[in-house]
Amino acid sequence: MDRDSESEYEEEVEEEFEEESGEEMMVDPSPPPFVVKDSGLDNEHFTFINVADIKTEIDNLLSEYEQMFQIPSDDVLRILLQFQWKRDTVQNKWFDSPERILFESGCTPANPSTPPTYPYECPICYCSYEQNDIVLLNCGHGFCKYCFTAHLKQLLKKGQTNPQIRCPQEQCTIKLPSSLIKSFNEPYASQYNTIVVTDYIGQRKNLRWCPGANCPWVIRRDGLLRNVACLCGTKFCFECGGPPHMPVSCELRRKWLERIQADTENLDWITANTKQCPKCRNPIEKNEGCNHMTCRACRHEFCWICLGDWKTHGSSTGGYYSCNRPKNVDLEKKQMSAKARIEYFTHYLDRYVSHQKSHEYAEKQKKNILEKQENYMRHFNCGRKVVEFLADSVDLLVDCRNALMNSYILGFYLAPGVKKDLFEMQQQQLEASTERLSELTEKKVPDTNRQETLDFIGITSKFLHSMLEGMVDSLLVVRTDL
Amino acid sequence: MHPKRRTRPDGQSGADVRKSTPSQSPEKRVSALTVQARQRIMRDIQDIRKNPLQSCLPDFSADSLEQFTVYLEGPKDSIYEEEKFTLRFHFLECYPLDAPIVQFIPPMVPKHEHIYSNGHICLSILGDEWSPALGIRSVVMSILSMLSSSKEKKTPPDDDEYMLEAPSNPQETQWDYHDAEC
Structure with missing residues (x-):
């Protein structure tokens, strides 16, 4: 493919994509002074208000x-x-x-x-x-x-x-x-x-200042979602003001953080950082966010989380990604034995830590994205608009990793039942799709496939939304036997 | 219910006078009282001299207006009857706009639910509820009524904890006044 047709092709794609996402972007009739991309956080559920407008609101109320x-x-x-x-x-x-x-x-x-x-x-x-x-x-x-x-x-x-x-x-x-x-x-x-x-x-329960430094915006919540991306770029939880952590609630997250802090000393955290290749037993340290591992020594491909063959995971190989469910724990029993409880906890902790690490990698990727975009532009000789997908993909990846990390807290506390099954299904979809996205974003510039990345941005973003929106229900049943 | 309290983070400790010298004890702080403050303190003292309060013996001998000591006696018919306490007022530059720093001087500290063993007093009018129309007399009266109404001698539940982190100036502690009595 020569360069001209490549860029034409890309422009077509660009238009298609813009049309697709155009509907979502149109929700806010008066665009703010600077537009921030909706990258998995639903700003249509929040309204950004000027302090002057609040003053007017108060004056109206008074009169x-x-x-x-x-x-x-x-x-x-x-x-x-x-x-x-x-x-x-x-x-x-x-x-x-x-x-x-x-x-x-x-x-x-x-x-x-x-x-x-x-x-x-x-x-x-x-x-x-x-x-x-x-x-x-x-x-x-x-x-x-x-x-x-x-x-x-x-x-x-x-x-x-x-x-x-x-x-x-x-x-x-x-x-x-x-x-x-x-x-x-x-x-x-x-x-x-x-x-x-x-x-x-x-x-007012539905109003909140943005916690960002010197940010003048007041945010009004119009729905039940909690993850806010302020116009100033600060992302936070509407309820606790801390980092965004949907789908898990502030209370459960706090409980979890206390718990893992208390347990840190007892658990072998090295297991979270290094593992042995399941085939050749070479020790491997994970240095990128994707859980699809390829052993440098024997080229064996496996899943970082369950150490199983990746063939059984990726949709591209006809497999089925299901590492999000605990396997050996008998959830049917009402009371878990001490051993089962530890296994149950470790299962969620492993995955939580793993996504936490991946989240950090994704943040690192995000920092270096400008450089990558420059490289891409130079390599494919294309315009700035064309390379936006790189930043979009990494932004989305950060949000997905964050959501997945927090979803394991929710998973830990959720009582078994239909709701949890549904949740785990959504989590699984998102996880599979995020892994694929992660892989795509880690590719070197010449190997980057723009169309595939765009497709995965679309799919993953849908999965992310459906998982977050599906779990705002206040009727979630929480386990009491932990 | 017991008052909760938390120590104010640095830099939010109120008036500039205090901000500039956060670690100094009230005794060491250099303060130049304004003319209004001096006049007002003299009026407060005159007022007490003319109309003495029961169970209260002010020390008029001090040579500085910045500090004023009052010897208190446990109010009659209260659980503190016949006990003796020392109460010290320290006036800030902008008195009466700023509340005075008032604390018991150990070891003459009453054992009371709202009085810490270092002499700090959890009393709303010494903090957020201070008003410039209050004076030495109203503060002493509030403290006496706090003692009179007490039914049990006990230290605040978080006394030990507070001793570890208490600032030298009680005004740097942000008190939550839960009790209407307090």
């Missing part, structure tokens, strides 16, 4: 209740802050008794206040002031404006995070109205706004 309750927006804000922005609670309480909710939110004082006489002694600095210099709250407590401003400034300087600021008088239940805070504290007014917005985001 809505202002009209509904016919009270000033200061009071609405105090009520919403008091009841964690919960619309139901606020409305129920309001219709029960407006007086009570106003009192509970610190809008009205417990006892009617007596107006102070002037000159008035400020209870902070004990100096006397005329009416002009006194900030009088509706609880009847007054403070000189110098002390009052200094107090607010000091609070904000110390990093106040609670937007409910009390009247300085001892035992007083009144909360300062936001308009007062802002009017007396001009340079800090915007800081107070930020405190309110942060409180709002903190109280």
